[in-house]
Amino acid sequence: LGRILSLYEPREFTREDGSRGMVRSVEIADDTGVIRASLWDDQANQQFSEGDAVRIANPRVTLRNDVVEISAGRTTQVTRVKDEESDLPALKDIQEKIYPSKKIDEIEEDLRNIRVSGEIMEAFGNKILFEMCPSCNKRVIWEEDTYVCEVCGEEVENPEYLMIISILLEDDTGTIRTTFFRQAAEDLLGISTKEAEEIIDKTGDEGSLEEKVVELVGRQIKIIADAGFDEYNEEVRLNAKKVLEKMKTYLQSHSIPNLT
Secondary structure, eight states, rough: EEEEEOOOOOOOEETTTTTTTEEEEEEETTEEEEEEEEGGGGGGGGGOOOOOOOESOOOEEEEEEEEEEEEEETTHHHHHEEEGGGGOOOOHHHHHHHSSSSGGGGTTTOOOOOOEEEEEEEEEOOOOOEETTTTTTOOOOEOOOEHHHHHHHHEEEEEEEEEEEEEEEEEEEEEEEEEEEEHHHHHHHHHHHHHHHHHHHHTOOOGGHHHHHHHTTTOOOEEEEEEEEEETTEEEEEEEEEEEEEOHHHHSSSSSOOOO
């Protein structure tokens, strides 16, 4: 029993037998913590909103990357619960408790669901859409005039696209590289992956969105993120999970009078 903290868009995929399936990720929380749940097929089509109280009965419990997750399939019941029928705290109260606020110099490897605020000092946008295999959701490569998935061992005629945006975030204690994936990237940039695809298709230039990405520089943001260690660069980085606030800079949000 918990409240929905984050709700991601359903994603279609192809099974080994050629049939189509659907999966949707949500994050469920109470005042003790947060857990990711995967809703499959018919469960993925249920209409939920962030803040809804839900009960998930008889899920499958798994351990992935040392993190416990739950999965709701055919034998799992997922139902919305009225507020008066549960003793769950309000969504805001849950967020305050399970999302501890951290300054950048306090961030350590393996911290999860931390709340970080800062200013975007750099934003990297020469390429923000990456081609993915619709079956296994892994990166595909361009090989001899076609995309190929090395995992599935097949050509991919119509790849799906994953939006990724990387920024340098700064507060009064330091800076940290932060990466936004999928919906978090869409929320940061203010456009959907589909809209980004259409812009690139129209211009024929993968870098056509770079100017829009660069416009993020100077904005104040507040995010929920996980911290991990990047072995290649030997530094701690953030994986942004959710954009809580995105504020314009002072000059962007206030008109400046003409003094001449």
